[in-house]
Amino acid sequence: MSAGGAEAKEAPKYTKKDFESDQDVRWCPGCGDYAILSAVQKTMPDLGIPKEDIVFISGIGCSSRFPYYMNTYGFHTIHGRAPAVATGLRLARPDLKVFIVTGDGDGLSIGGNHMLHVLRRNVNVTILLFNNRIYGLTKGQYSPTSELGKVTKSTPLGSADRPVNPLAFALGCGATFVARTVDRNIAHMEEMLRRAAHHKGAAFVEILQNCNVYNDLAWNVMYDKEQKLQYELRLEPGKPLLFGPQDDRRAVIMDGVRPKVVKAKDVAASALWVHDETNVNAAKLLADLFAPDFPVPIGVLAAVTGPVYEEIMLDQEQKAISERGPGDIAKLLTSGDTWRIS
Amino acid sequence: MSETAAPAKGKSLKELDRAVVRFAGDSGDGMQLTGEQFTTESAWAGNDIATLPNFPAEIRAPAGTLFGVSSFQLQFGSQRVYTPGDRLDCLVAMNPAALKVHLRDLKPGGLLVVNTAAFDKRNLDKAGYAANPLEESTLAERYRLHKVDMTALTYEAIKDLPLGAKEKDRTKNFFALGLVSWIYTRPLEPTLEWITKKFAKNASIAEANTRVLKAGHAYGETAEIFAEHYTIEPAEMAPGLYRAMTGNRALAWGILAAAQRSKIPVVYGAYPITPASDILHELALHKRFRVRTIQAEDEIAAVTAAIGAAFGGAIGVTGSSGPGIALKGEAIGLAVTAELPLVIFDIQRGGPSTGLPTKTEQADLMQALYGRNSESPVVVLAPATPGDCFYIAYEAVRVATKYMVPVMVLSDGFLANGSEPWLIPDPETLPPIEIGFRTESAGFFPYLRDPATLARPWVRPGTPGLEHRIGGIEKQDVTGNISYDPENHDHMVRTRAEKVRRVAQEIPPTTINGPATGDLLVVGWGGTYGAITAAVERAQTEGRTVASIHLRYMNPLPPDLGQILREYRRVLVPEINSGQLVRVLRAEYLVDAVGFNRMRGLPLASEEILEAINQLVGSPT
Ligand SMILES: Cc1ncc(C[n+]2csc(CCOP(=O)(O)OP(=O)(O)O)c2C)c(N)n1
Ligand code: SF4
Ligand SMILES: [Mg+2]
Numbered sequence: 018m019s020a021g022g023a024e025a026k027e028a029p030k031y032t033k034k035d036f037e038s039d040q041d042v043r044w045c046p047g048c049g050d051y052a053i054l055s056a057v058q059k060t061m062p063d064l065g066i067p068k069e070d071i072v073f074i075s076g077i078g079c080s081s082r083f084p085y086y087m088n089t090y091g092f093h094t095i096h097g098r099a100p101a102v103a104t105g106l107r108l109a110r111p112d113l114k115v116f117i118v119t120g121d122g123d124g125l126s127i128g129g130n131h132m133l134h135v136l137r138r139n140v141n142v143t144i145l146l147f148n149n150r151i152y153g154l155t156k157g158q159y160s161p162t163s164e165l166g167k168v169t170k171s172t173p174l175g176s177a178d179r180p181v182n183p184l185a186f187a188l189g190c191g192a193t194f195v196a197r198t199v200d201r202n203i204a205h206m207e208e209m210l211r212r213a214a215h216h217k218g219a220a221f222v223e224i225l226q227n228c229n230v231y232n233d234l235a236w237n238v239m240y241d242k243e244q245k246l247q248y249e250l251r252l253e254p255g256k257p258l259l260f261g262p263q264d265d266r267r268a269v270i271m272d273g274v275r276p277k278v279v280k281a282k283d284v285a286a287s288a289l290w291v292h293d294e295t296n297v298n299a300a301k302l303l304a305d306l307f308a309p310d311f312p313v314p315i316g317v318l319a320a321v322t323g324p325v326y327e328e329i330m331l332d333q334e335q336k337a338i339s340e341r342g343p344g345d346i347a348k349l350l351t352s353g354d355t356w357r358i359s
Numbered sequence: 360m361s362e363t364a365a366p367a368k369g370k371s372l373k374e375l376d377r378a379v380v381r382f383a384g385d386s387g388d389g390m391q392l393t394g395e396q397f398t399t400e401s402a403w404a405g406n407d408i409a410t411l412p413n414f415p416a417e418i419r420a421p422a423g424t425l426f427g428v429s430s431f432q433l434q435f436g437s438q439r440v441y442t443p444g445d446r447l448d449c450l451v452a453m454n455p456a457a458l459k460v461h462l463r464d465l466k467p468g469g470l471l472v473v474n475t476a477a478f479d480k481r482n483l484d485k486a487g488y489a490a491n492p493l494e495e496s497t498l499a500e501r502y503r504l505h506k507v508d509m510t511a512l513t514y515e516a517i518k519d520l521p522l523g524a525k526e527k528d529r530t531k532n533f534f535a536l537g538l539v540s541w542i543y544t545r546p547l548e549p550t551l552e553w554i555t556k557k558f559a560k561n562a563s564i565a566e567a568n569t570r571v572l573k574a575g576h577a578y579g580e581t582a583e584i585f586a587e588h589y590t591i592e593p594a595e596m597a598p599g600l601y602r603a604m605t606g607n608r609a610l611a612w613g614i615l616a617a618a619q620r621s622k623i624p625v626v627y628g629a630y631p632i633t634p635a636s637d638i639l640h641e642l643a644l645h646k647r648f649r650v651r652t653i654q655a656e657d658e659i660a661a662v663t664a665a666i667g668a669a670f671g672g673a674i675g676v677t678g679s680s681g682p683g684i685a686l687k688g689e690a691i692g693l694a695v696t697a698e699l700p701l702v703i704f705d706i707q708r709g710g711p712s713t714g715l716p717t718k719t720e721q722a723d724l725m726q727a728l729y730g731r732n733s734e735s736p737v738v739v740l741a742p743a744t745p746g747d748c749f750y751i752a753y754e755a756v757r758v759a760t761k762y763m764v765p766v767m768v769l770s771d772g773f774l775a776n777g778s779e780p781w782l783i784p785d786p787e788t789l790p791p792i793e794i795g796f797r798t799e800s801a802g803f804f805p806y807l808r809d810p811a812t813l814a815r816p817w818v819r820p821g822t823p824g825l826e827h828r829i830g831g832i833e834k835q836d837v838t839g840n841i842s843y844d845p846e847n848h849d850h851m852v853r854t855r856a857e858k859v860r861r862v863a864q865e866i867p868p869t870t871i872n873g874p875a876t877g878d879l880l881v882v883g884w885g886g887t888y889g890a891i892t893a894a895v896e897r898a899q900t901e902g903r904t905v906a907s908i909h910l911r912y913m914n915p916l917p918p919d920l921g922q923i924l925r926e927y928r929r930v931l932v933p934e935i936n937s938g939q940l941v942r943v944l945r946a947e948y949l950v951d952a953v954g955f956n957r958m959r960g961l962p963l964a965s966e967e968i969l970e971a972i973n974q975l976v977g978s979p980t
Pocket of ligand 2: 043044045047048049050079080149153154227228229230231
């Protein structure tokens with residue numbers, strides 16, 4: 018049993034079809050979840066992992082129905098607890114490739130605590146957080162990522178609580194891989210899924226997802242052709258932070274210790290901010306950028322290595338066994354202070 | 360009680376059947392350690408033993424206060440000892456607060472040993488004594504009072520050692536231990552050995568403790584005030600190798616035994632809580648058994664991690680006390696419907712809410728049986744003694760994996776920390792735990808059931824061709840596909856209940872302590888075993904047709920229980936709750952059972968159970 022991942026066995030040549038389960042997909046027509054499902058199914062063959070070694074764990078929500086549609090092992094658990102279930106699973110079975118599928122409510126409200134701990138422990142799991150800025154399954158209450166003043170059934174006069182930023186949260190928890198992608202950007206989503214799945218440790222991917230029924234076009238800044246052109250900032254390692262239309266390229270640079278948007282032609286090449294995924298401090302600044310004052314970064318904000326919880330735990334176990342042999346209950350029972358009565 | 364005199368070194372040596380001793384002092388006085396060592400010495404002497412540690416909830420309660428008093432009680436005897444004892448034969452009070460809190464439990468004429476040095480103005484004030492009780496005549500009239508300046512005698516014994524005043528002061532509990540060891544003729548060897556091992560790296564401390572222990576012993580032998588001391592013959596116990604066992608350790612070791620026998624790893628998820636934390640501490644020591652412990656972020660994570668492990672084909676175990684079990688409720692329901700094996704330890708304590716964290720109670724039975732949303736039956740087991748925890752934990756794993764069902768174990772604070780001499784079993788004699796992961800893909804369905812147990816197949820992810828999805832949504836029987844069909848739900852609710860009911864196949868015939876028919880049956884469960892048995896045996900020797908049974912399977916109940924209940928005119932159910940099992944029995948069997956209920960955070964006393972028996976069947980004339 019290797020503590021690292023599931024790469025040991027040779028996987029057959031799969032196609033997307035091999036990962037489609039026989040269950041009818043029950044999301045609303047037009048829901049962004051369809052595109053994510055399709056992208057995940059499509060990238061699975063690239064992982065090179067036998068499908069019996071793959072497990073999808075989810076909580077509760079529209080997004081959390083996901084495992085039913087994957088022809089892998091799957092467990093649709095309870096609201097918010099998927100990270101804890103996955104932690105136990107990894108500890109029991111470090112040979113499995115484990116995905117967590119969660120929503121903005123599931124992962125950041127009821128399960129916020131578990132999300133914090135799975136990230137800080139750096140459990141080797143790939144976390145896909147479908148952020149539609151709404152509670153879809155319970156029919157449209159505002160969520161912890163909804164903007165301040167959000168009018169929903171439960172907040173007729175507008176919500177009074179400020180949203181949490183999933184990327185900043187993840188980085189604050191010590192996540193070793195943090196990325197953002199968009200349900201309508203298929204190619205980018207597939208690339209992010211591949212990157213995240215190959216990361217060793219907890220990989221956190223925020224997927225901006227459209228709930229066309231309760232929060233349509235919440236991410237219009239990434240859907241509308243014109244706005245997308247203006248605001249999308251593609252993060253690529255070694256490349257400067259440049260965005261906007263060709264005739265109006267802009268750059269994000271550091272002005273002292275503050276990010277600032279300037280016209281690209283006004284900046285010397287040496288003053289550009291060049292993206293470095295291993296710089297977690299920079300990632301924390303990037304995480305907070307958003308339209309309209311800043312561009313919207315998509316891509317891998319941070320990817321660093323860190324000690325993996327279950328590897329440490331299992332190393333301790335291996336060491337104990339190799340030094341002193343496997344446990345022997347008969348010996349343990351008679352160890353220490355005993356006395357004989359005849 | 361037989362008392363035969365036998366002279367020794369000019370002092371008379373009397374033989375007793377049993378004695379109840381309590382060491383009480385400040386939390387900082389080392390009373391738990393003193394009690395534990397005295398227990399080990401008594402075990403060496405071959406006596407049967409039951410112990411009751413009792414300590415404040417505060418970690419460092421202010422010195423000298425009433426609520427900072429910590430105590431350790433034990434009963435040891437030459438015959439079966441079922442309980443730590445109701446009334447004390449000997450009380451050691453290390454300070455005024457200890458005297459104040461514990462004096463009421465000392466028998467009239469009992470031995471009272473006090474450390475006079477601690478009876479200064481400050482401590483007397485803190486204990487609420489207007490005047491020094493040691494200077495009044497009542498104490499000496501009522502009890503055999505021995506005023507000993509333990510502090511001064513301790514200092515004297517080690518005055519030449521290079522230790523600070525604080526370190527010297529800290530050894531005085533060994534003076535008390537040495538003295539009481541002399542009083543009850545306990546061997547000092549185990550304590551001397553313990554000191555050598557424990558303080559191997561600190562020769563001065565080892566020397567100090569050794570000298571003080573011996574000084575206490577010598578003091579008993581030479582001081583004029585002690586005219587007599589006592590022996591207790593070794594008890595007639597089943598032959599074999601024994602060890603002292605506490606309930607929490609026994610639960611942990613039962614899990615280790617199950618891990619070894621089943622050959623699969625264990626994941627134990629827990630969030631620290633009194634009195635369950637020691638199970639986590641103990642299991643964390645035994646990585647060689649492939650037991651993986653997670654100190655989770657909360658109780659919900661602890662149980663869901665265990666469920667994740669079970670999904671992965673490991674033994675998932677979680678442990679907590681009542682408040683934590685309340686948090687786990689929703690997840691336990693998931694294990695019920697996902698039909699995964701799961702073992703849950705509930706080490707009950709006084710409640711509601713935070714309640715009495717360090718005190719015992721049996722008030723989680725209803726929570727275990729019904730404390731979840733909707734119909735979510737689980738198997739419930741309850742150990743009767745600290746040592747029984749070993750077998751119950753093992754049985755919990757065996758049943759959980761055989762029936763693919765959650766099993767809750769109801770221990771309690773008394774069993775958890777109490778210890779008894781335990782006949783070490785041969786692990787080979789434990790029933791096998793046969794784990795048959797399904798690997799055959801032909802004809803596979805996730806909810807296809809074994810006809811005998813109704814268990815669904817357990818499949819390890821990683822098995823080719825058996826990829827499947829399960830979850831908390833209602834599913835169609837056999838296929839496991841999501842189903843909202845009304846008839847199917849009705850069928851599944853009944854099936855999950857029937858699966859638990861079938862565990863009755865595993866229950867051995869109920870042991871009846873006493874006549875098979877008669878005037879009264881006393882029905883108990885959990886940690887009250889000793890008190891009930893002692894009371895019932897007394898009633899029997901007094902000539903009444905009284906019997907007792909002690910339930911270890913709380914759900915399902917033993918198949919022969921209904922018949923047994925009908926063989927007696929009356930049924931009495933003593934519990935440390937307001938009447939939970941008695942309700943279940945009345946509801947299940949339509950018997951007019953009555954409860955005997957006390958909720959003081961303490962074990963039931965056998966005397967009060969005897970009184971309750973007498974009230975129902977009439978006192979002996
Ligand atoms: C303990 C518990 N509380 C509440 C619910 C109801 N509930 C189900 S999903 C959900 C919110 C889901 O929101 P999100 O995670 O954003 O998922 P989405 O449906 O938007 O994909 C809530 C409140 C529940 N299932 N369990
Ligand atoms: S409610 Fe929204 S998130 Fe849920 S399935 Fe429908 S569109 Fe998708
Ligand atoms: Mg949502």
